[in-house]
Amino acid sequence: MKFLSRGGESAAGTAARATAVINRKFGFIAVVVAIVALTAPYPALAVRRHHAAPARTEAADEESNASASSAALGAYSEACVLEPVTGTVIFESPNDHAPWPTASLAKMMLMLIVAEKLHDGSLKLADNITTSRKAAEMGGSQVYLKEGETFSLDDMMKAVVVHSANDASVAVAEYIAGSTEAFVVMMNQRAAALGMKDSHYYSVNGLPSSKGESADVASAYDQAILARELLKYPDVIRWASIDTAPFRAGTFILRNTNHMVRTYPGCDGLKTGFYDKAGFNVVATAKRNDLRLVAVVLGSQHKLTNFKEAAEMLSNGFLNYEMHPVAKKGAPIAQTVAITDADTAGIKPVWGSDAGVFVKRADAKDAIKVDYNLPASIAAPLKAGQQIGTANVTQGGKPVATVALLAPADVAKSASLTKRLLSIF
Secondary structure (H helix, E strand, O other), X not given: OOOEOOOOOEHHHHHHHHHHHHHHHHHHHHHHHHHHHHHOOOOOOOOOOOOOOOOOOOOOOOOOOOOOOOOOXXXXXXXXXXXXXXOEEEEEOOOOOOOEEOHHHHHHHHHHHHHHHHHHOOOOOOOEEEOOHHHHOOOOOOOOOOOOOEEEXXXXXXHHHHHOOHHHHHHHHHHHHOOHHHHHHHHHHHHHHOOOOOOEOOOOOOOOOOOOOOOOEEOHHHHHHHHHHHOOOHHHHHHHOOOEEEEOOOOEEEEOXXXXXXXXXXXXXXXXXXXXXXXXXXXEEEEEOOEEEEEEEEEXXXXXXXXXXXXXXXXXXXXXXXXXXEEOOOOEOOOOEEEEOOOOOEEOOEEOOOEEEEEEOOOOHHHEEEEEEOOOEEEXXXXXOOEEEEEEEEEOOEEEEEEEEEOOXXXXXXXXXXXXXXXXX
């Protein structure tokens, strides 16, 4: 096999010319130089799929610097695909637990904290968020907030999630915690509580770290765990699924940095992140029929490659797996429970929630079993929605889910015999 030099000359030709030069002029020193030249490694023509070296220069704006990293050094650094209901990982790269620079994926933790506080009532979507000087001075992706400018929390979060606005992230963090430093403490506490062992946050927005400072990091697996938690909150999907939206009375248009909401059927989130050393990162989720999947792809050297890999991973998951339906919320079960002290002899309990089993399409479905835990009878009165038992779903003898079984309607206690006789007269 011939190895070519960078100019295209064969190794044999290079050796012959080097030998002639040596004999005429350079002696032993030239021999050493020639040997080194001939044996020095040349750039590999192919690289490992899962290991991409970070680019050298830093760029903070995801959209305007989208072509900054164009060297094809690998499809991605690490990746993971997860089914969020069961938490089952169906694909992982060999190093999916390695900390990787998050870039703007750091905002996902801000999104979670906001969503949780909206859920517990300590925040309202209509809350007015005022921009501080620090927020107004943020660079990179931004909505150009001015000091003193005020927007609702809902509008600020659209700017954060859709446009990946660093200035809006700081404004929201300061509103909640009083300072970005205090909010970062909250972020790390929440990460620890979720078991995100390969993650640490130093900023609220994921901008590149300054010299001597540490970068925000999280592994592909940790990002999937975080995404799983985010999917519990409808506001997150409402924000993350927006393609474009007006901001500042329509003078500024938010455009989703996650192109997959426009290009991949069923995709409705979640977040992208980019700067030079981090490469292109995406956490993408999509739902088809009853199955939702989350794909995390970190460290791609080109944005289109990042989205392509995530799309292929999701498609492969939908092709090979399904959420096999067991029951629908509100549907009656086959078993009847007797009612005492009532004019109604019995009721058929209904499912309190949807139930399904995540399986490979080729797996046998007869391994799925449902066992009902119900009393032989129950005394009236009953209220609609009152829990009267449970259903245990197993697959191959292993527990999959426990679902509440509820009364389908009110059941009144029957009148006493005396009252019934008196009502006749």
